[in-house]
Amino acid sequence: MDLHQILSGIDVRADWIGLRYVKENTGFRLVRDGKPEANTRESKQGVMVEVLVNGQFAYYGTSRLDKPGIQAAAERAVMLATAASKYSLHSFGVEARPVAKGNYSSPFQTAADAFSPGELSELLIKATAELKVSDKVVTTNAMARTVETESHFVASNGSDVEQNYLMVSADYSAIAHEGSVTQKRTDGGLLAKSYQAGMEVFNEADVLARCRNIGAEAVELLTAEECPTGTMDLILAPDQMMLQIHESVGHALEIDRILGDERNYAGWSFVRLEDFGKLQYGSPLMNITFDPYVENQFASYAYDDGGLKAEKEFLIKDGLLIRGLGGMESQLRSGINGVANFRASSWNRAPIDRMANLNLEPGNSTQDEMIASVEKGVFMTSNRSWSIDDYRNKFQFGCEYGKLIENGKLTKTVKNPNYRAISNPFWRSLKMLGNKDTFEVYGTPFCGKGEPNQIIRVGHASPLCLFDSVEIFGGA
Amino acid sequence: MEKLFKQINQTIMAELRDGEFLGLGFGGEQSTFTRINAAKVRQIGNVDEADLGFNLIFNGRRTTGSISLSGDLDEDLSRARGELERLRSEVVQLPEDPYLVLPESKETSHNEKHGNLPDAETIPEILLPAMGDVDLTGIWASGRVFQGNANSSGGYHWFASDSFSLDYSLITPSEKMVKATYAGTEWDQVAYEAFLADSITKLELMSLEPKKIEPGDYRTFIASAGVSDILSMFSWGGVSEAAIRQSESCLGKMRNENVKLSSLFSFSEDFSSGFAPQFNGNGEVAPEKTILIDGGELSNTLISTRTAKEYGVESNFASEGESMRAPSMAAGSLKESDILATLGTGVYLSNLHYLNWSDMIGGRITGMTRYACFWVEAGKIVAPIENMRFDDSIYSFLGENLEVVTEKLQINPDVGTYDGRELSAIVCPGILLKSFSLTL
Numbered sequence: 001m002d003l004h005q006i007l008s009g010i011d012v013r014a015d016w017i018g019l020r021y022v023k024e025n026t027g028f029r030l031v032r033d034g035k036p037e038a039n040t041r042e043s044k045q046g047v048m049v050e051v052l053v054n055g056q057f058a059y060y061g062t063s064r065l066d067k068p069g070i071q072a073a074a075e076r077a078v079m080l081a082t083a084a085s086k087y088s089l090h091s092f093g094v095e096a097r098p099v100a101k102g103n104y105s106s107p108f109q110t111a112a113d114a115f116s117p118g119e120l121s122e123l124l125i126k127a128t129a130e131l132k133v134s135d136k137v138v139t140t141n142a143m144a145r146t147v148e149t150e151s152h153f154v155a156s157n158g159s160d161v162e163q164n165y166l167m168v169s170a171d172y173s174a175i176a177h178e179g180s181v182t183q184k185r186t187d188g189g190l191l192a193k194s195y196q197a198g199m200e201v202f203n204e205a206d207v208l209a210r211c212r213n214i215g216a217e218a219v220e221l222l223t224a225e226e227c228p229t230g231t232m233d234l235i236l237a238p239d240q241m242m243l244q245i246h247e248s249v250g251h252a253l254e255i256d257r258i259l260g261d262e263r264n265y266a267g268w269s270f271v272r273l274e275d276f277g278k279l280q281y282g283s284p285l286m287n288i289t290f291d292p293y294v295e296n297q298f299a300s301y302a303y304d305d306g307g308l309k310a311e312k313e314f315l316i317k318d319g320l321l322i323r324g325l326g327g328m329e330s331q332l333r334s335g336i337n338g339v340a341n342f343r344a345s346s347w348n349r350a351p352i353d354r355m356a357n358l359n360l361e362p363g364n365s366t367q368d369e370m371i372a373s374v375e376k377g378v379f380m381t382s383n384r385s386w387s388i389d390d391y392r393n394k395f396q397f398g399c400e401y402g403k404l405i406e407n408g409k410l411t412k413t414v415k416n417p418n419y420r421a422i423s424n425p426f427w428r429s430l431k432m433l434g435n436k437d438t439f440e441v442y443g444t445p446f447c448g449k450g451e452p453n454q455i456i457r458v459g460h461a462s463p464l465c466l467f468d469s470v471e472i473f474g475g476a
Numbered sequence: 477m478e479k480l481f482k483q484i485n486q487t488i489m490a491e492l493r494d495g496e497f498l499g500l501g502f503g504g505e506q507s508t509f510t511r512i513n514a515a516k517v518r519q520i521g522n523v524d525e526a527d528l529g530f531n532l533i534f535n536g537r538r539t540t541g542s543i544s545l546s547g548d549l550d551e552d553l554s555r556a557r558g559e560l561e562r563l564r565s566e567v568v569q570l571p572e573d574p575y576l577v578l579p580e581s582k583e584t585s586h587n588e589k590h591g592n593l594p595d596a597e598t599i600p601e602i603l604l605p606a607m608g609d610v611d612l613t614g615i616w617a618s619g620r621v622f623q624g625n626a627n628s629s630g631g632y633h634w635f636a637s638d639s640f641s642l643d644y645s646l647i648t649p650s651e652k653m654v655k656a657t658y659a660g661t662e663w664d665q666v667a668y669e670a671f672l673a674d675s676i677t678k679l680e681l682m683s684l685e686p687k688k689i690e691p692g693d694y695r696t697f698i699a700s701a702g703v704s705d706i707l708s709m710f711s712w713g714g715v716s717e718a719a720i721r722q723s724e725s726c727l728g729k730m731r732n733e734n735v736k737l738s739s740l741f742s743f744s745e746d747f748s749s750g751f752a753p754q755f756n757g758n759g760e761v762a763p764e765k766t767i768l769i770d771g772g773e774l775s776n777t778l779i780s781t782r783t784a785k786e787y788g789v790e791s792n793f794a795s796e797g798e799s800m801r802a803p804s805m806a807a808g809s810l811k812e813s814d815i816l817a818t819l820g821t822g823v824y825l826s827n828l829h830y831l832n833w834s835d836m837i838g839g840r841i842t843g844m845t846r847y848a849c850f851w852v853e854a855g856k857i858v859a860p861i862e863n864m865r866f867d868d869s870i871y872s873f874l875g876e877n878l879e880v881v882t883e884k885l886q887i888n889p890d891v892g893t894y895d896g897r898e899l900s901a902i903v904c905p906g907i908l909l910k911s912f913s914l915t916l
Contacts, residue, residue: 040540059521083597089516118569264614264645451615452893475835
């Protein structure tokens, strides 16, 4: 569809008008125990019409794509903006939607159609066979998710941005059971291996080798000791650090949360506007970046949905909080420096502040040095449970697989490892940070926020991390 | 919208080839959303969308898909035909599915609920002045929601409902909060203003100096809204028959080890309230009521026809994911007026937040207290408490530690909007626990 032509033909009185067309095809295949469970494709398309009238934005998301449909949507949006402008929380000017011109295409080696449905199904069936390393493995799952997205944003200020993505997620899991013990192992946490990439992710030899390991570790956990209870050192693998960064840093730094927009749903934040530039968020080892250009990371892009150009920025530098996660609207409301993270989950939702790629930069320690430094502690990997309070303070997270660390060495495997802490003291207890060799990139399609609700993709990368004196415990 | 669905259904079904079975699902909404912060409009807009889902079965194989609909019949028929061709080309490449379910239901139903909703452009004017100076943050959602289902065997269902909801939090200057939802189908300005005024009165209790309590085990009352969050967990690794069979359910202990919950705990899938359609994605109509946990014993599970086929059991026409669509917990004997006196000394929790299984197989849930939660001494509210983390097992707090259940049931509408505006509600009482574990 020709958005420029439609935009030029829209006849409404507004200070600014933008059209954001999104078409997204999401394919999902799931094989359980060698049998197909799901082969599906969801194809969504529509246009989000946004207008600015009397300082108030209003929107109308419509799946009707012809000129009369979009004209009608614009008229309705103008009516809503006008009605709401008497009660605006903030009166915006056109500077809230900067002029943006450019494009972005996500990197991939092998196109989505390089694998036929039959070939991909066959690979997933083989994967479930490899996961079943013994009769103790009672359930095996292999899933593949591909997302192809086209987006085109044009606006009355001349903005014109086209961004196209191919994104692939996969997961393989084994549930082992013996007696009254049941344990599950996945490939680094549910769909944690989510990337902007192509079908090269489904390299058969790699996939099957990973599946054998996943199955073996599920069985290993059946006879493992319960994770000990106590206050001790904690080493987190990057696949758990993904969740740790997401919940106890990312959401806390969203400026719209700090401004109170989310108080009825996701919650507020322990971070206050006056904390920027002053709050020692973590130890001096902690450097958090918003980085939209990490190769293959799940939430890379060139412009956010408000038209702000995406640039790499430090949010936390040497442990000090210096910048927030807020797009232009939040920056104008708060006066705090932000980033290009004003994003919508699809055409049918208005943008809000979201994480994108939010990473912990690597340090200098090797994995061996970190383990050798621990007299008594636990190494944990792969998230399986997560919960945090509405201020992003008191959290409790659980992992699939743990290893005791005793006198500087990894010793026994332990099951049901959990830990709980409070965000600021926890990050201040970061005492060793892994080097680039320990740095791994992950992502998830499932970050929920906003009213109306939105699920969006985010990326997180981290090295191995060692935290001092954490409350650790086992299962029921 | 129904006219569009019917026309697409008739046309596409007539074009099926020998050996093809097809189910069609229709979902859509025409919604107005108003996001409010500090009793002002943060964001306002409309969403008008419809989707058509396909479930194609051919030669023992199955594939599914969905497309967005534009509302224009010619355009949508073109899209639907394109999707059917795509599915045809895919289905022959897939492996055989031994558990597939043919869309054979011939049942029909038609349920349209018309309400009296305010016009979208009047919403700021009718909502905001009544809020006055109170710090209110929340979301208004209103409009029509549609669901339809048809299949190549002649089954046909249609459900459409008008509704509105204002889900909000009131916040004191010291950041204590009260949560409420005003929802319905017939807008009544006087009733809305009275409801809001009542919430504001409750907020005054929160101005008391908060009390910090230490981690430990406490006598605890959990009000209906909090109980509804706990019951929601049974849709995720809970009452699904497939989840139990595949060792991914907290209720595995009840099935396999004959463990029981308290005799005071009874829990059903109950469509009698009429919030959610009784038909599932296959057009199958579930019984009006299926008792799942009866007096603490696992009596039934949610069983889809697919699961029934795989495990040789009888379907109760659950959805394919076997999640709850109409959860309902039975009432008990505790009068509302006796709650504080019966609690004596302990904590009163009005709402919970961010629940997750900390050990699904062990039945252990962690989460936070949120909103109006109080310390109670000798039957009297003393102070709001600082939010606390809990971590406890259903086999404890819905087992031996469940002391009494309130006699009043409350309807907790699902105001979720991730996949469009939800239609369901959880009907449940409050629960008084002898002990509940607060950990952080």
